[in-house]
Amino acid sequence: MENNFFNNDSRIGIPSLFYDTLTGKPFSKCQVCEKEIMEHSTNYIIEKVFRKNIISGKIDVHFEFAICFDCAMNLTNSYSKESKENLQRFFTENVEQDFKKHQEVKLATERDVVEHLSACSITGKPVTELDEYQIIGQFTGQYINPAMAPVMIGSGAMDEVSDLLSNKTLDEIDDFTGKYLTGPPEFRDFFKAPKRRPILV
Ligand SMILES: [Zn+2]
Structure with missing residues:
Protein backbone atom coordinates (compact mmCIF):
# COMPACT_ATOMS: atom_id res chain seq x y z
CA MET A 1 0.00 0.00 0.00
CA GLU A 2 1.36 3.40 -0.97
CA ASN A 3 1.98 5.96 1.70
CA ASN A 4 0.36 8.82 -0.14
CA PHE A 5 -3.09 8.93 1.38
CA PHE A 6 -1.89 11.65 3.64
CA ASN A 7 -0.12 14.94 3.33
CA ASN A 8 3.42 14.25 4.41
CA ASP A 9 3.69 16.40 7.47
CA SER A 10 0.18 16.16 8.82
CA ARG A 11 -0.64 13.56 11.39
CA ILE A 12 -4.33 13.02 11.95
CA GLY A 13 -5.60 12.25 15.42
CA ILE A 14 -8.17 9.54 16.06
CA PRO A 15 -11.51 10.64 14.58
CA SER A 16 -14.31 10.51 17.17
CA LEU A 17 -16.05 8.02 14.87
CA PHE A 18 -13.47 5.51 16.15
CA TYR A 19 -13.93 6.30 19.86
CA ASP A 20 -15.15 3.76 22.38
CA THR A 21 -18.93 4.20 22.27
CA LEU A 22 -19.36 3.31 25.93
CA THR A 23 -16.93 5.94 27.27
CA GLY A 24 -17.02 8.51 24.46
CA LYS A 25 -13.21 8.52 24.56
CA PRO A 26 -10.48 6.86 22.52
CA PHE A 27 -9.86 3.19 23.30
CA SER A 28 -6.96 2.91 25.71
CA LYS A 29 -6.22 -0.81 25.71
CA CYS A 30 -6.02 -3.78 23.40
CA GLN A 31 -9.10 -5.78 24.29
CA VAL A 32 -7.22 -9.06 24.01
CA CYS A 33 -3.89 -8.58 25.85
CA GLU A 34 -4.82 -5.31 27.62
CA LYS A 35 -1.68 -3.58 26.40
CA GLU A 36 -1.85 0.23 26.53
CA ILE A 37 -2.39 1.35 22.95
CA MET A 38 -2.12 5.13 23.27
CA GLU A 39 1.62 4.76 23.72
CA HIS A 40 3.68 6.48 21.09
CA SER A 41 4.58 3.57 18.84
CA THR A 42 1.92 0.94 19.48
CA ASN A 43 0.16 -0.19 16.32
CA TYR A 44 -3.45 -1.30 16.61
CA ILE A 45 -6.69 -1.73 14.72
CA ILE A 46 -10.16 -0.46 15.59
CA GLU A 47 -13.14 -2.05 13.96
CA LYS A 48 -16.80 -1.09 14.40
CA VAL A 49 -19.97 -2.45 12.91
CA PHE A 50 -22.96 -0.14 12.53
CA GLU A 82 -7.74 -21.84 2.43
CA SER A 83 -9.33 -18.82 4.10
CA LYS A 84 -6.11 -16.86 3.97
CA GLU A 85 -5.67 -17.59 0.27
CA ASN A 86 -9.28 -16.68 -0.50
CA LEU A 87 -9.04 -13.41 1.39
CA GLN A 88 -5.76 -12.54 -0.26
CA ARG A 89 -7.22 -13.17 -3.71
CA PHE A 90 -10.36 -11.17 -2.94
CA PHE A 91 -8.43 -8.15 -1.73
CA THR A 92 -6.03 -8.27 -4.64
CA GLU A 93 -8.84 -8.51 -7.18
CA ASN A 94 -11.38 -6.14 -5.65
CA VAL A 95 -10.06 -3.91 -2.98
CA GLU A 96 -6.68 -2.86 -4.30
CA GLN A 97 -8.24 -1.62 -7.51
CA ASP A 98 -10.58 0.61 -5.62
CA PHE A 99 -7.90 1.73 -3.24
CA LYS A 100 -5.95 3.03 -6.21
CA LYS A 101 -8.76 5.49 -6.79
CA HIS A 102 -8.66 6.54 -3.17
CA GLN A 103 -4.96 7.24 -3.43
CA GLU A 104 -5.82 10.37 -5.40
CA VAL A 105 -7.48 11.63 -2.27
CA LYS A 106 -5.40 13.55 0.22
CA LEU A 107 -6.54 13.12 3.77
CA ALA A 108 -5.38 16.07 5.82
CA THR A 109 -8.00 16.45 8.53
CA GLU A 110 -10.43 14.40 10.53
CA ARG A 111 -13.15 15.82 8.33
CA ASP A 112 -11.45 14.41 5.21
CA VAL A 113 -11.34 11.00 6.89
CA VAL A 114 -15.03 11.09 7.79
CA GLU A 115 -15.81 12.12 4.21
CA HIS A 116 -13.60 9.28 2.95
CA LEU A 117 -15.61 6.83 5.10
CA SER A 118 -18.94 7.99 3.70
CA ALA A 119 -18.86 5.47 0.85
CA CYS A 120 -18.05 1.75 0.73
CA SER A 121 -14.36 1.33 -0.10
CA ILE A 122 -15.18 -1.71 -2.23
CA THR A 123 -18.45 -0.90 -4.03
CA GLY A 124 -18.55 2.91 -3.69
CA LYS A 125 -22.10 2.74 -2.32
CA PRO A 126 -22.89 5.79 -0.15
CA VAL A 127 -23.32 5.20 3.58
CA THR A 128 -26.82 6.72 3.44
CA GLU A 129 -27.94 3.74 1.34
CA LEU A 130 -26.52 1.11 3.69
CA ASP A 131 -28.40 -0.53 6.57
CA GLU A 132 -25.23 -2.09 7.86
CA TYR A 133 -21.56 -1.33 7.44
CA GLN A 134 -18.25 -1.53 9.20
CA ILE A 135 -15.32 0.80 9.53
CA ILE A 136 -11.78 -0.36 10.08
CA GLY A 137 -8.84 1.86 10.90
CA GLN A 138 -5.20 1.31 11.72
CA PHE A 139 -3.64 3.56 14.31
CA THR A 140 -0.28 4.23 15.88
CA GLY A 141 -0.55 5.66 19.37
CA GLN A 142 -2.78 8.71 19.16
CA TYR A 143 -2.73 9.00 15.38
CA ILE A 144 -4.06 7.34 12.27
CA ASN A 145 -1.39 5.02 10.87
CA PRO A 146 -0.22 6.97 7.80
CA ALA A 147 0.40 3.74 5.87
CA MET A 148 -3.27 2.91 5.65
CA ALA A 149 -6.33 5.07 5.25
CA PRO A 150 -9.34 3.80 7.22
CA VAL A 151 -11.90 1.89 5.16
CA MET A 152 -15.64 1.50 5.18
CA ILE A 153 -17.20 -1.75 4.01
CA GLY A 154 -20.92 -2.01 3.31
CA SER A 155 -23.02 -5.07 4.15
CA GLY A 156 -23.06 -6.48 0.60
CA ALA A 157 -19.29 -6.51 0.46
CA MET A 158 -19.09 -7.84 4.04
CA ASP A 159 -21.08 -10.90 3.00
CA GLU A 160 -18.76 -11.49 0.08
CA VAL A 161 -15.78 -11.46 2.42
CA SER A 162 -17.42 -13.78 4.94
CA ASP A 163 -18.26 -16.24 2.18
CA LEU A 164 -14.56 -16.60 1.51
CA LEU A 165 -13.80 -17.89 4.99
CA SER A 166 -13.86 -21.57 5.80
CA ASN A 167 -16.13 -22.90 8.56
CA LYS A 168 -13.10 -23.63 10.68
CA THR A 169 -11.96 -20.04 10.43
CA LEU A 170 -15.45 -18.73 11.16
CA ASP A 171 -15.56 -20.88 14.30
CA GLU A 172 -12.25 -19.40 15.40
CA ILE A 173 -13.53 -15.87 14.81
CA ASP A 174 -16.65 -16.73 16.81
CA ASP A 175 -14.54 -17.89 19.75
CA PHE A 176 -12.54 -14.72 19.52
CA THR A 177 -15.52 -12.39 19.37
CA GLY A 178 -17.32 -14.24 22.15
CA LYS A 179 -14.35 -13.61 24.42
CA TYR A 180 -13.26 -10.10 23.59
CA LEU A 181 -15.81 -7.89 21.95
CA THR A 182 -17.55 -5.11 23.78
CA GLY A 183 -20.73 -3.33 22.88
CA PRO A 184 -24.41 -3.37 23.71
CA PRO A 185 -25.61 -6.73 25.15
CA GLU A 186 -27.61 -7.58 22.04
CA PHE A 187 -24.41 -7.69 20.00
CA ARG A 188 -23.98 -11.31 20.97
CA ASP A 189 -27.04 -12.24 18.94
CA PHE A 190 -25.34 -10.71 15.99
CA PHE A 191 -22.84 -13.54 15.92
CA LYS A 192 -25.50 -16.20 15.98
CA ALA A 193 -26.79 -15.02 12.62
CA PRO A 194 -24.84 -16.41 9.71
CA LYS A 195 -22.51 -14.21 7.72
CA ARG A 196 -22.26 -11.34 10.14
CA ARG A 197 -18.82 -11.43 11.50
CA PRO A 198 -15.98 -8.99 11.89
CA ILE A 199 -13.22 -9.29 9.39
CA LEU A 200 -9.73 -8.17 10.17
CA VAL A 201 -7.95 -6.93 7.13
ZN1 LIG B 1 -3.05 -7.17 22.17
Missing part, protein backbone atom coordinates in the same frame (compact mmCIF):
# COMPACT_ATOMS: atom_id res chain seq x y z
CA ARG A 51 -26.44 -1.40 11.91
CA LYS A 52 -29.80 0.23 11.37
CA ASN A 53 -32.26 -0.30 14.20
CA ILE A 54 -35.39 -1.67 12.53
CA ILE A 55 -37.71 0.07 14.97
CA SER A 56 -36.14 3.49 15.31
CA GLY A 57 -34.51 3.57 11.86
CA LYS A 58 -31.43 4.93 13.59
CA ILE A 59 -27.95 3.67 12.82
CA ASP A 60 -26.34 2.32 16.01
CA VAL A 61 -22.97 0.82 16.81
CA HIS A 62 -23.53 -2.89 16.88
CA PHE A 63 -20.16 -3.88 18.20
CA GLU A 64 -16.64 -2.57 18.25
CA PHE A 65 -13.19 -3.49 19.35
CA ALA A 66 -9.60 -2.34 19.56
CA ILE A 67 -6.86 -4.93 19.06
CA CYS A 68 -3.09 -4.51 18.91
CA PHE A 69 -1.19 -5.73 15.85
CA ASP A 70 0.38 -8.63 17.76
CA CYS A 71 -2.99 -10.01 18.83
CA ALA A 72 -4.52 -9.36 15.39
CA MET A 73 -1.62 -11.28 13.88
CA ASN A 74 -2.23 -14.20 16.23
CA LEU A 75 -5.87 -14.27 15.18
CA THR A 76 -5.24 -14.14 11.44
CA ASN A 77 -2.51 -16.76 11.80
CA SER A 78 -5.19 -19.07 13.17
CA TYR A 79 -7.23 -18.72 9.95
CA SER A 80 -7.09 -21.80 7.76
CA LYS A 81 -4.75 -21.79 4.75
